[in-house]
Amino acid sequence: MVKIGSIELRHEPLLLAPMEDVSDLVFRSMCKEFGADLLYTEFVSSDALVREIEKTQKKLTLSDTERPVGIQLYGKEVEALVEAARIAEAVNPDLIDLNFGCPVKKIAMKGAGSGMLRDLPLMLKITSEVVKAVKLPVTVKTRLGWDEDSKVIVELAEQLQDVGVAALTIHGRTRAQMYTGEADWELIGAVKNNPRMHIPIIGNGDVNSPEKARAYFDRYGVDAIMVGRGSIGRPWIFREIRHFLDTGAYLPPIEIDEHVDLIARHLRNTVEWIGERKGILHTRRHIAVTFKGLPNFREIKIKLLQSNSLEEIEQLLAQVKQKYAGFTYSATPHNSDEQ
Structure with a gap:
């Protein structure tokens, strides 16, 4: 069993990644139907939430049938993220997730998302203040580092744990890589196998088949796996992976x-x-x-x-x-x- 705060997930849980224009209420519900164990909303702008932008507020709509579910927030200002976390907490999700991994230029180059990897003190300050501001578990999703020369994830993971995050999701690429090349699960494994780490470590990147999920659990010992782009147009991937994890056999292709x-x-x-x-x-x-x-x-x-x-x-x-x-x-x- 995997525990994130008070949330209890089964052994080798499968999570749906927060994806803009993908992980909306309808798609989340379908992924839950096919066996996803924990779902995340699309990322929510803290600034827009604080300004009460209707489109952003709509992203906070949750359904009890999709639980457990987390709301993911992004931004670059401590005060805005703290206030946004309190607003998000009020709609009763199961956890709050902080996005320090989005590589999209319009976000990262403004210092939000993976842009935080260029200002680690600010990232840690934001995380610490959000943890103190809400009663829900706070988790973080980030990348290995900004670029090939700054893969800071092993040390950063310890620092995030020290300021109180309940779990950490790592996408196995740098911001500079965007979504090119192969995800580096060796570094994800290095975080998981660091004897100082005791929070759940969730691996993310290139999970698009049952055999990959099985291999990543076995080789790197992660507590959970997050499925992102492999689920687009294919919410039943969770059913396929779960069956393979539990039985070692493939389901027949969908009719x-x-x-x-x-x-x-x-x-x-x-x-x-x-x-x-x-x-x-x-x-x-x-x-x-x-x-x-x-x-x-x-x-x-x-x-x-x-x-x-x-x-x-x-x-x-x-x-x-x-x-x-x-x-x-x-x-x-x-x-x-x-x-």
């Missing part, structure tokens, strides 16, 4: 009927949640990758990604089901290193 029905449900629920235009835009990222492996799919895919009509997309999805009736994937989609 085309179930596949289409899930994407259609995801689309409808997202449209109901945030409206047709925004719902379609949110779902496009999933549609762009979800049918990988279908032969001669390019023409339908282009139509799916260009459509701005819920009715038209549903008709196209019905065509997919009809055209590929009886189709069996030769291998589980997305088992490449592209995630």
Whole structure:
């Protein structure tokens, strides 16, 4: 069993990563349905939350069916993050997570997200003050360092533990790498196997198949694994990984009927949640990758990604089901290193 504060998770838990425009209420609920043990919201701007921006406040909407769930915050000012943490705590999540890992230029170059890796005293000050400001467990997600010459994670992990974080998630790349190259799980393992560390260490990066999850648990001893881009368009990856972890056997690839029905449900629920235009835009990222492996799919895919009509997309999805009736994937989609 893995404990984060008072949250108890099963042995070898699987977590859904906080991803902007991905980890919304609808997608989180689907990942929970397929066995994700702990979910995180999209990252929430502390400044926007303090300013009561409606779009940001909507990200705090949680459902009891998705618990345990954490709200992830980002920013660069101590006072704003402390106030945002208190606001987030008021909607009753199970934990607060601080984002010190987002590599996106518009965030990192302003000193937030992974930009904090260039100002470790400020990162530690923010973390300490947020821990003191709320009663919920506070966790952190970060990277190995800013670049190849500043991989500070082993020492930084100890410092974050010392100021009170309840768990630490490490993405196995530097900010300079963005999402290129392979994640360095050796350094994640070095943090986990540091005898001074006693909080749960969660590994993240390139988890897009059951065999990778099994290998990362076995080789590096992490307490939990966080799945990010490998879940996009494929919330059932949690079911596939859990079955493999528990039995050592693969589940059969998803059937085309179930596949289409899930994407259609995801689309409808997202449209109901945030409206047709925004719902379609949110779902496009999933549609762009979800049918990988279908032969001669390019023409339908282009139509799916260009459509701005819920009715038209549903008709196209019905065509997919009809055209590929009886189709069996030769291998589980997305088992490449592209995630």
